[in-house]
Amino acid sequence: MKHDDKNVRVNPGQGIDSDLSRREFFAVTGSGLFVLFRAGDLAAFQEPARLPARQGYPTDFNAYLRIGADGRTTCFVGKVELGQGSKTALAQLLAEELDVAFDSVDMVMGDTDLCPWDMGTFGSLSVRQFGPVLRGAGAEARAVLLRMAGERLQVPADKLQVKDGIVTDPSDRGKRVTYAQLVEGRRLERHLEKVPVKPVTAYTVVGQSATRKDALEKVTGKAKYAGDLGPPGTLHARIVRAPAHGATLKHADTTEAGKIDGVRVVKESDLIAVLHERPDVADRAHSLIKTQFDRTKTGLDDKTIFEHLVKAAPQGRLVSESGSLADGEKLASTVVERTYLNSYVAHAAMETHSAVAMVEGGKATVWAGTQTPFPVKQQVAQALGFAPENVHVIVPYVGGGFGGKSASRQAVEAARLAKAVGRPVQVVFDRAEEFFYDTFRPAAVVKIRSGLTRDGKMIFWDFSVYCAGDREAKQFYDIPNQRTVSAGGWGGEGAPGLHPFGIGPWRAPSVNTNTFARESHIDIMASKLGVDPLEFRLRHLSDQRVRGVLDAAAKQFGRKPARTPSGRGVGISCAIYLGTYVALMAEVAVDKATGHVQVERVVCAQDQGVIVNPEGSRQQVEGSITMGLGYALSEEVRFKDGEILDRNFDTYGIPRFSWLPKIETVLVENREVPASGCGEPPIVNMGAVIANAIYDASGARLLQLPMTPARIREALKNG
Amino acid sequence: MQRTVSFTLNGKPTRVTVDEERMLLWVLRYDLGLTGTKFGCGASLCGACTVIVDKEAVRSCSIPIKEVAGKQVLTIEGLSRDGRLHPLQEAFLKHQAFQCGFCTSGMILNAYALLLKKPQPTRAEIIREMDDNLCRCGSHTRILDAIQEASGAMKGGAR
Numbered sequence: 001m002k003h004d005d006k007n008v009r010v011n012p013g014q015g016i017d018s019d020l021s022r023r024e025f026f027a028v029t030g031s032g033l034f035v036l037f038r039a040g041d042l043a044a045f046q047e048p049a050r051l052p053a054r055q056g057y058p059t060d061f062n063a064y065l066r067i068g069a070d071g072r073t074t075c076f077v078g079k080v081e082l083g084q085g086s087k088t089a090l091a092q093l094l095a096e097e098l099d100v101a102f103d104s105v106d107m108v109m110g111d112t113d114l115c116p117w118d119m120g121t122f123g124s125l126s127v128r129q130f131g132p133v134l135r136g137a138g139a140e141a142r143a144v145l146l147r148m149a150g151e152r153l154q155v156p157a158d159k160l161q162v163k164d165g166i167v168t169d170p171s172d173r174g175k176r177v178t179y180a181q182l183v184e185g186r187r188l189e190r191h192l193e194k195v196p197v198k199p200v201t202a203y204t205v206v207g208q209s210a211t212r213k214d215a216l217e218k219v220t221g222k223a224k225y226a227g228d229l230g231p232p233g234t235l236h237a238r239i240v241r242a243p244a245h246g247a248t249l250k251h252a253d254t255t256e257a258g259k260i261d262g263v264r265v266v267k268e269s270d271l272i273a274v275l276h277e278r279p280d281v282a283d284r285a286h287s288l289i290k291t292q293f294d295r296t297k298t299g300l301d302d303k304t305i306f307e308h309l310v311k312a313a314p315q316g317r318l319v320s321e322s323g324s325l326a327d328g329e330k331l332a333s334t335v336v337e338r339t340y341l342n343s344y345v346a347h348a349a350m351e352t353h354s355a356v357a358m359v360e361g362g363k364a365t366v367w368a369g370t371q372t373p374f375p376v377k378q379q380v381a382q383a384l385g386f387a388p389e390n391v392h393v394i395v396p397y398v399g400g401g402f403g404g405k406s407a408s409r410q411a412v413e414a415a416r417l418a419k420a421v422g423r424p425v426q427v428v429f430d431r432a433e434e435f436f437y438d439t440f441r442p443a444a445v446v447k448i449r450s451g452l453t454r455d456g457k458m459i460f461w462d463f464s465v466y467c468a469g470d471r472e473a474k475q476f477y478d479i480p481n482q483r484t485v486s487a488g489g490w491g492g493e494g495a496p497g498l499h500p501f502g503i504g505p506w507r508a509p510s511v512n513t514n515t516f517a518r519e520s521h522i523d524i525m526a527s528k529l530g531v532d533p534l535e536f537r538l539r540h541l542s543d544q545r546v547r548g549v550l551d552a553a554a555k556q557f558g559r560k561p562a563r564t565p566s567g568r569g570v571g572i573s574c575a576i577y578l579g580t581y582v583a584l585m586a587e588v589a590v591d592k593a594t595g596h597v598q599v600e601r602v603v604c605a606q607d608q609g610v611i612v613n614p615e616g617s618r619q620q621v622e623g624s625i626t627m628g629l630g631y632a633l634s635e636e637v638r639f640k641d642g643e644i645l646d647r648n649f650d651t652y653g654i655p656r657f658s659w660l661p662k663i664e665t666v667l668v669e670n671r672e673v674p675a676s677g678c679g680e681p682p683i684v685n686m687g688a689v690i691a692n693a694i695y696d697a698s699g700a701r702l703l704q705l706p707m708t709p710a711r712i713r714e715a716l717k718n719g
Numbered sequence: 720m721q722r723t724v725s726f727t728l729n730g731k732p733t734r735v736t737v738d739e740e741r742m743l744l745w746v747l748r749y750d751l752g753l754t755g756t757k758f759g760c761g762a763s764l765c766g767a768c769t770v771i772v773d774k775e776a777v778r779s780c781s782i783p784i785k786e787v788a789g790k791q792v793l794t795i796e797g798l799s800r801d802g803r804l805h806p807l808q809e810a811f812l813k814h815q816a817f818q819c820g821f822c823t824s825g826m827i828l829n830a831y832a833l834l835l836k837k838p839q840p841t842r843a844e845i846i847r848e849m850d851d852n853l854c855r856c857g858s859h860t861r862i863l864d865a866i867q868e869a870s871g872a873m874k875g876g877a878r
Contacts, residue, residue, distance in 0.1 A: 083819025217820075218817050219804070220808065225821065352758070399757075400856055648761075649853060657846045658850050663860055
């Protein structure tokens with residue numbers, strides 16, 4: 001993430017007559033991050049590889065890497081750094097395959113002019129799907145470089161060794177040449193077919209806990225996010241927003257707002273904004289705008305929504321089926337039927353949606369906090385009526401995404417306003433806008449009907465999910481007669497207008513809902529039989545990787561079998577998420593008088609194939625577990641008729657320090673399998689592991705997320 | 720009302736002529752160009768904008784600039800001295816006590832104020848003092864570890 005600093009430095013502002021000189025300001029504010037290359041040079045260098053005619057990953061390795069004359073390697077990826085550590089893990093993958101030092105790799109991420117196309121940073125895809133592409137590019141470039149070195153040194157390429165970008169002939173130490181000497185700052189024009197990537201056993205960089213590439217900038221306050229950027233003269237916009245989804249603007253009077261010195265007003269049919277050089281002054285102007293809206297009554301709120309969703313969901317789609325439910329039903333001696341609910345949940349990243357846009361000479365440059373720079377480029381082009389090649393999107397650091405920054409309307413708004421006023425414009429959502437325009441994790445309903453034989457075998461399983469989506473809905477236990485049906489999904493499939501506001505992907509979309517239902521239901525059946533819930537699971541599991549993580553978690557936990565509820569407050573849940581296997585065990589304390597739950601301890605065992613960065617993986621596991629405490633215990637978006645009632649962190653409670661359990665992470669080494677994602681899988685278990693632990697502690701079975709103190713008290717009363 | 724407010728910012732005398740009711744956060748970020756202090760909620764609910772004013776942790780989104788007149792203001796940009804990181808920054812780095820980094824400045828400064836008051840806090844005291852600083856990425860355990868380590872490293876109190 002390096003850009004020409006004259007374009008992006010912060011505006012030091014006028015009105016300052018301090019002893020701090022202008023130069024000193026740039027020493028503290030504009031330093032470091034943005035200066036290594038001139039953007040123009042790099043754009044020219046990257047030209048042939050960028051924007052392939054068909055959108056897909058380019059096959060030319062030059063799209064992903066450049067070896068500089070200074071010996072440093074620049075890695076170009078369309079992925080962005082949201083905090084998940086891709087900047088570090090992807091640098092490790094390239095350093096490994098190219099055989100250069102990790103510290104000599106500089107990452108350029110999410111810049112649509114410099115980086116190869118990418119759909120976006122989501123779905124745990126950065127390592128799992130894009131990783132092999134980058135490794136392949138590194139391996140091919142290394143092979144080309146070795147061939148060049150062989151010619152230079154008059155040694156067959158396969159006799160040469162390479163370490164840290166230095167090629168040597170082991171039989172003659174005097175024969176050596178560096179990548180930088182071979183390349184001399186030029187583009188590599190040669191290509192080789194089918195170059196194999198390194199075997200896992202040869203890894204020296206991958207598998208190590210490399211220090212995060214973003215560490216120093218983040219502890220010194222130098223890391224730049226979209227809201228920290230803006231060319232001189234940038235105006236800050238505050239936009240007129242509806243009080244509720246579905247409301248239509250009847251009238252807006254900006255007269256008073258426009259009287260404030262320096263305020264600009266933009267009035268377009270669907271975009272009314274006040275702008276000023278200081279965001280807080282724009283905010284004051286915004287508060288003076290008088291508006292009238294017509295609001296619609298939907299009758300929907302956070303309590304009535306579930307009935308609505310089941311009724312209004314599109315036709316269910318068969319996800320999988322085997323055996324015969326009717327046959328299974330005949331063999332069942334016990335039938336268990338439950339309905340599971342979860343509310344809308346917000347992403348609530350600490351950084352609100354932010355963007356800066358500059359429109360000049362028919363070209364737009366947009367710095368945006370987004371997970372999807374390439375789609376944003378298309379959206380901005382469309383909104384401005386520009387050809388896509390005249391839009392340049394740059395993603396600086398992003399202050400958390402979790403799926404919520406796949407949608408990036410702020411970037412389009414900034415671009416439209418910049419075009420309208422002829423000056424650069426920054427749009428930074430306030431927290432209420434962030435909640436209002438969030439694409440929530442959808443409220444959802446799961447109905448499960450299942451049967452047990454007299455000898456304690458699950459004989460049938462009928463699973464219907466409404467509005468969460470079908471990802472990992474198909475269960476993995478050995479049940480002879482089963483059916484999985486999914487109606488609607490987090491993309492709003494097949495039912496526009498089903499939800500009263502935006503929905504979208506939320507860290508591990510679909511799977512939090514599906515896992516909460518499945519793993520709660522499994523526990524209910526184990527309890528009916530009076531069998532220890534781990535024992536019951538293992539009886540129905542032939543999948544060795546699921547068994548492996550359950551065993552590893554149980555061992556770390558020191559788990560002793562018991563039928564539930566045992567009073568101990570111990571819960572269990574396991575899942576498969578896009579190729580990653582994960583089991584959680586938790587211990588909770590339930591205050592039966594207040595309904596308050598304290599999660600004391602969580603053990604997570606995860607098999608994610610090859611581990612690229614163990615420490616980075618542990619961070620993701622810890623983050624996943626911590627974030628999951630929220631949707632399990634407190635987070636739900638309250639609303640009425642399209643009005644979002646939770647607008648800040650006073651009523652929307654996200655996890656805090658005092659909530660934290662002791663977290664223990666066991667990474668189950670599995671070098672047989674390529675690396676899969678690690679940042680999403682653990683969170684999918686958080687609803688069920690806590691629900692099951694609450695049941696074990698208290699006998700109260702919670703069927704709705706979040707499990708608030710009020711719902712727990714209610715369940716205890718009915719229990 | 721426009722007014723000239725004088726205070727010490729990161730050890731240097733500073734004067735700004737601004738509407739005195741404007742919040743410190745905006746003056747720091749947009750008049751003085753110090754963007755390490757973040758906007759998160761605008762209502763003293765998240766702690767991303769935490770700075771130090773006369774040794775106390777303060778939410779800069781909710782304190783008017785006039786209230787820092789004559790006072791010492793410390794932001795994340797002023798924490799390292801002579802190119803050397805503060806022990807808290809070192810500890811955050813070592814424990815990788817951040818992911819997205821957006822809450823990090825506020826976390827470090829909130830902890831700084833705690834260690835000024837109480838150089839050797841217990842884990843429970845750290846949790847209590849940090850509880851209103853929000854982190855969405857879930858770096859909490861690492862942040863606690865980092866603060867504990869820094870408190871050990873600093874022994875005689877904060878530098």
